[in-house]
Amino acid sequence: MSGLLALLDDVAAIAKVAAASIDDIATQTVKAGSKAAGLVIDDAAVTPKYVTGFKADRELPMVWRIARGSIFNKLVILLPILLALNYFLPWIITPLLMLGGLYLCYEGAEKVIHYIRPQDPVAHAEHETGDPAKLEESRVAGAIKTDFILSAEIMVVSLSVIEVGGFWMEAVTLAVVGLAITALVYGGVALIVKADDIGAAMHQNGRLGATRAFGRGLVVGMPPFLAVLSFVGTLAMLWVGGNILTHGASTLGWPLVYDGIHHWAVDAGNMLSGARGFVEWFVTAALDGIVGLLIGLIVVLVVTPFMRGKAH
Numbered sequence: 001m002s003g004l005l006a007l008l009d010d011v012a013a014i015a016k017v018a019a020a021s022i023d024d025i026a027t028q029t030v031k032a033g034s035k036a037a038g039l040v041i042d043d044a045a046v047t048p049k050y051v052t053g054f055k056a057d058r059e060l061p062m063v064w065r066i067a068r069g070s071i072f073n074k075l076v077i078l079l080p081i082l083l084a085l086n087y088f089l090p091w092i093i094t095p096l097l098m099l100g101g102l103y104l105c106y107e108g109a110e111k112v113i114h115y116i117r118p119q120d121p122v123a124h125a126e127h128e129t130g131d132p133a134k135l136e137e138s139r140v141a142g143a144i145k146t147d148f149i150l151s152a153e154i155m156v157v158s159l160s161v162i163e164v165g166g167f168w169m170e171a172v173t174l175a176v177v178g179l180a181i182t183a184l185v186y187g188g189v190a191l192i193v194k195a196d197d198i199g200a201a202m203h204q205n206g207r208l209g210a211t212r213a214f215g216r217g218l219v220v221g222m223p224p225f226l227a228v229l230s231f232v233g234t235l236a237m238l239w240v241g242g243n244i245l246t247h248g249a250s251t252l253g254w255p256l257v258y259d260g261i262h263h264w265a266v267d268a269g270n271m272l273s274g275a276r277g278f279v280e281w282f283v284t285a286a287l288d289g290i291v292g293l294l295i296g297l298i299v300v301l302v303v304t305p306f307m308r309g310k311a312h
Helices: 002-035 037-050 056-088 090-116 121-126 132-161 167-205 209-251 256-271 273-311
Strands: none
Touching: 037 056, 037 132, 037 167, 056 090, 056 132, 056 167, 090 132, 090 209, 090 273, 132 167, 132 209, 167 209, 209 256, 209 273, 256 273
C-alpha cells in the first residue's frame, strides 16, 4: 500500500511539473508573440498581394502552399539553426537580429518611396504576363522567399524573449510560437483574400436586407481595407526595425539613442499621466519608426546603385 501511495505521489509530482511546463510554454508563447506583433502585422499585410489577380478557386490553394512553405521555413530550417547558434554562439543572436532589423528598415523605406513615387503599372505588368500556372509558381516562390525573411525575424525575436530553461523547452516553445503565428497570419490572409467573394455571395443570396447590405459593404470596403493594412504593415516594418536596431546597439554598448528614446517617452507619459502607458508606447514607436526610416533611406541610397548595376 505504501508503495502504491509513493507511486501516486510520484505521478502527481510529474503531473505538476508537466502542468508547470505547459504553463511556461503558454506564457512564453504569448510573450514572444506580442514581441513579434509588428512583424506579424507586416507578414499579414504583405502576403495578400501575392494571390491577387488569380481566379477565385486558386486563391486558397495558393495561401495553403505559402503557409506550408512558411511552416517548413520556421520548423525545418530556422528552428534548428537558431537553437544551435543560441547554444554554441549566443553572442551572434543580437547581430543577426540587427541584420534582420536593417532589412526591415530597408523594406519599409522602399515602400515609403513607392508611396511617394508609385511604380508605372504598365511597366510592372510587363513582368507578369504569360502562362497563369507559371505565374502562380513564381508568385508562390516569391511569397515563400519573403516569408523566410520575416519568419527568421519572428523566430529570432521570439527566441530573444524566451526565458524558460533547457534546450528542449526552448525548442518546444519556439516551435509552438512558429506554428501559432503561422496559423494566425495565414488564417487571417485566407479570410482577407476571400472576404470579397463572401461579401458578393451574401449580397446576392442573403434573405435579409441587413445581410445583403453587409455583403455589399464587404465588397466595397476590402480595397481600402487592404490599402490601410499595407500602410500599417509599412509603419510596423519601420517601427520594429528601428526598435531592433536601437535596442541591439544598446546591448552591444551604444545605448545613446535607445536611452534617449526611453527618456523622451517617459517624459511625454508624465505630461499626460492619465494615458501614460499609451503615450509612452506611442512616442517610443514613433521615434523608433523615424530612426528606422532614416536608416532605411540610407540603406536604399547605398543599395540601389548596386542593384541597378547588377541588373545591367
